[in-house]
Amino acid sequence: MLAAMSATPTSGRESGDRCPGALRLHAADDGALARVRLPGGLLTSVQAEVLADLAEELGDGRLDITSRGNVQLRGLPDACGAALGGRLRAAGLLPSDRHERIRNVVASPLCGLDGRDDGRTDARVDVQAWARALDALLCAGEDAEEDEAGTSDLSGLSGRFLFGLDDGRGDVVALAPDVTLIAERDGRHALLCFGTTGPALRLAAGDAPRAALLSARAFLAAQRASGVGAWRVRDLAPEQRPSPERLAERLAAAGIACSLVPRLTLPHGPAPPPGAVHGRDGRWALSLAAPLGRLTVGQWRLVARAAARDGDGELRVTPWRGIVVPGLTAVAGAAHRTAFADAGLVVSPDSPWHGAGACAGRPGCAKSLADVRADAAACLAGTLPGGADALPVYWSGCERRCGHPGGRWVDVLATDEGYRLAVRDDAARGPATARTVPAREMADAVAAARTTT
Structure with a gap:
């Protein structure tokens, strides 16, 4: 999803953020x-x-x-x-009614659990502890320190704004969060950046949750200054986004020391x-x-x-x-x-259900053109195992493609003429080549697309 950060930004939102909550x-x-x-x-x-x-x-x-x-x-x-x-x-x-929709924090789920460190030391930072600390800061609301604009409350963030905490293996980086924290190998430092593009700021690991909070405030300030109804960092034009230098000044004013990393190669893992x-x-x-x-x-x-x-x-x-x-x-x-x-759960990467997803479809969604979940299940039941390297596949009931994966994936889209299949790549330029697939050929077509090199 790296290309999403450089895509043409949305000039504004026609309606308010309707992202649901509890x-x-x-x-x-x-x-x-x-x-x-x-x-x-x-x-x-x-x-x-x-x-x-x-x-x-x-x-x-x-x-x-x-x-x-x-x-x-x-x-x-x-x-x-x-x-x-x-x-x-x-x-x-539900620790905070006011802030419950902004608690969008993803973290490397295997942090501290797997014994193999892929060449890294055992000092890898516990990003789950970061998640707990950041959540407490987000829920603190008006009790938190004010920023230079006199605002401490982050409830103005969209319910789509995403914080990503990566322990260095690159799994969360691949999700292209809006504010990304990456643990460094020494276990003592972290990298902070908007989205998943450089430059970044290097700071002490212990300061990472508060730095993420201040970054979100910087985004809100940039959103106000731009006059754009931006929900995410990628909705701002590059010149509207907070610069690393300006963010470093904000962090320094809050007592967080950091240094600029102008050339950044981010980890990118499965x-x-x-x-x-x-x-x-x-x-x-x-x-x-x-x-x-x-x-x-x-x-x-x-x-x-x-x-x-x-x-x-x-x-x-x-x-x-x-x-x-x-x-x-x-x-x-x-x-x-x-x-x-x-019980029907997926416990092996060799399962054809591994990496397969679908939106709500009919009858749950009025916009959907098909019962995509039933159609996906019927297709996967007749699909040969794809293996751990098979591309993700996602069934969508309409052009919105709610919840689709990022990166490279197989798009199965319901249309008035049937399902249209394409292999999409967020890093590629130009539209994907799509074709309408008859129902009787869908299982074979999906299996072939998932193993496309």
């Missing part, structure tokens, strides 16, 4: 939709059980994982807002594949994916109870519509992997 519900065709933010994807097994209860008692009995590691509940009644909010607050899932993750001290983690990003209450509870019984009581929900269960023994990990597979 309190601002979205009216979909299948009922109201609530999006619960999980900064860093962090969730206790107790909190996971609360979400399962809410999906079962108020919703349609399913939980969707978003491309930012958040959780959505669908099929909610219109009048459920007060009950939903109260139960989320009691579970610690998402964690489903399967067993060999960790330190004889412990393992299990990485799994939800088929098309959706779990039933039964599947969700199966994972939550595995974490509570045999793990460390924590789940890490990932931006790749998956979940990581840390703290397992080898024996427990093997048993749960089998149980997850039997």
Whole structure:
């Protein structure tokens, strides 16, 4: 998604930010939709059980994982807002009503869990600790220190603005966040940049969460100065974005020392594949994916109870519509992997469901031209395993392509004439070559496209 940062910016927004939250519900065709933010994807097994209860008692009995590691509940009644909010607050899932939609924080989900460091030292920074600290700062609101414009509150950020915390492996960098923090190999320093382009600022790792907060304030100041209704950094023209030099001045004024890194080569790594993750001290983690990003209450509870019984009581929900269960023994990990597979969850990169996604489609979305989830499931059921190197594939019900992956991916788009298939690459220039594929040929066409070199 690097090209997105240099694309022509949006000159303005015709309507306000309608991104849903836990309190601002979205009216979909299948009922109201609530999006619960999980900064860093962090969730206790107790909190996971609360979400399962809410999906079962108020919703349609399913939980969707978003491309930012958040959780959505669908099929909610219109009048459920007060009950939903109260139960989320009691579970610690709604620490600030005013700021709940801006808590979009993704972090490397395997940080501290895998025993292989790819040549790095064991001093790799715990970016999950960064996520907790940054979330506390975001929720502090008016209690935080004021910036030079007299503003401390960040509630003016769009619900789409994204903070990315990468432990150095490059998985989060690939998501092209608006403010990116990257842990350096020495474990003592971090790189800070807008988007995923240089130049960057190098600063002490301990200052990273506060520096990210100040960067978001700098974005809001630039947004006000530009007069553009920008939701994300890429919506600003290059000359409108805060310069690294100006940001360095802001950080210095707040007592954060930093230095300019003019030439920047960012790490760029893959998402964690489903399967067993060999960790330190004889412990393992299990990485799994939800088929098309959706779990039933039964599947969700199966994972939550595995974490509570045999793990460390924590789940890490990932931006790749998956979940990581840390703290397992080898024996427990093997048993749960089998149980997850039997329940229909994706536990191997060889599964054709690995890397496959779809928007809500019909009947949940009025704009969709097809029941894309049913059509995707039928296609994948007849598709040969693609392997770990297969391209992601995404079914969209309309031209908006809500939730589609970045980078290089297979686009399966519903049209009035049927599905149109193309291989898209965010780094490539010019339109992708697309063709309409008959239903009887879809499985073979998707399989071939996913292995395109």
